[in-house]
Amino acid sequence: GAVVSQHPSWVICKSGTSVKIECRSLDFQATTMFWYRQFPKQSLMLMATSNEGSKATYEQGVEKDKFLINHASLTLSTLTVTSAHPEDSSFYICSARSAAQETQYFGPGTRLLVL
Amino acid sequence: AQKVTQAQTEISVVEKEDVTLDCVYETRDTTYYLFWYKQPPSGELVFLIRRNSFDEQNEISGRYSWNFQKSTSSFNFTITASQVVDSAVYFCALSDSWGKLQFGAGTQVVVTP
Numbered sequence: 719g720a721v722v723s724q725h726p727s728w729v730i731c732k733s734g735t736s737v738k739i740e741c742r743s744l745d746f747q748a749t750t751m752f753w754y755r756q757f758p759k760q761s762l763m764l765m766a767t768s769n770e771g772s773k774a775t776y777e778q779g780v781e782k783d784k785f786l787i788n789h790a791s792l793t794l795s796t797l798t799v800t801s802a803h804p805e806d807s808s809f810y811i812c813s814a815r816s817a818a819q820e821t822q823y824f825g826p827g828t829r830l831l832v833l
Numbered sequence: 834a835q836k837v838t839q840a841q842t843e844i845s846v847v848e849k850e851d852v853t854l855d856c857v858y859e860t861r862d863t864t865y866y867l868f869w870y871k872q873p874p875s876g877e878l879v880f881l882i883r884r885n886s887f888d889e890q891n892e893i894s895g896r897y898s899w900n901f902q903k904s905t906s907s908f909n910f911t912i913t914a915s916q917v918v919d920s921a922v923y924f925c926a927l928s929d930s931w932g933k934l935q936f937g938a939g940t941q942v943v944v945t946p
Contacts, residue, residue: 752932752934761936762878762936763936764933767932811876815932821880823880824870824877824878826877827876827877
């Protein structure tokens with residue numbers, strides 16, 4: 719149980735384009751989903767927290783107009799990197815948890831490379 | 834503010850040796866949760882353990898064991914008889930009751946045959 723998927727696993731795009739990453743909880747209802755970013759050989763940094771049906775809460779320093787998060791259902795959250803630039807290249811990881819869980823379960827991550 | 838410190842950047846051991854990963858945390862909350870995650874080269878985070886602040890009982894799971902000491906704000910992780918498959922980055926993390934995770938910097942474990 720507690721499986722979280724992400725799609726796509728890899729994406730390469732040109733600078734200026736927008737990229738959408740999906741995060742799905744496959745066997746539980748995720749009332750809360752989290753989006754993290756990880757640069758090479760660094761730790762995970764929380765970008766934002768989203769609760770189903772509500773606007774996402776962004777961490778300080780994260781541009782909400784740049785990283786659009788939608789959590790429209792209990793099993794799906796999306797992160798859209800708008801007008802991506804090379805500095806947005808990173809490993810993006812989502813996690814999800816239900817109201818009954820204290821544990822977050824992580825997706826396999828999405829590697830974004832912006833050329 | 835919450836903080837997690839993993840002072841060991843990298844630990845290299847030979848197979849079958851034991852390895853202990855240190856984790857020290859700071860929080861003002863009375864209710865909090867501590868976690869260890871493993872991140873192999875593939876990148877996917879693998880959940881290993883969760884401890885809440887009211888449960889100081891140590892735990893053993895196979896070759897893994899954890900020592901939680903509130904008096905020293907530490908939550909250390911030991912791998913007994915290490916194997917090559919244990920090579921990965923291990924993260925200690927702390928969350929508040931809202932679930933926001935604060936990760937440590939991670940410790941790279943390299944196990945050589």
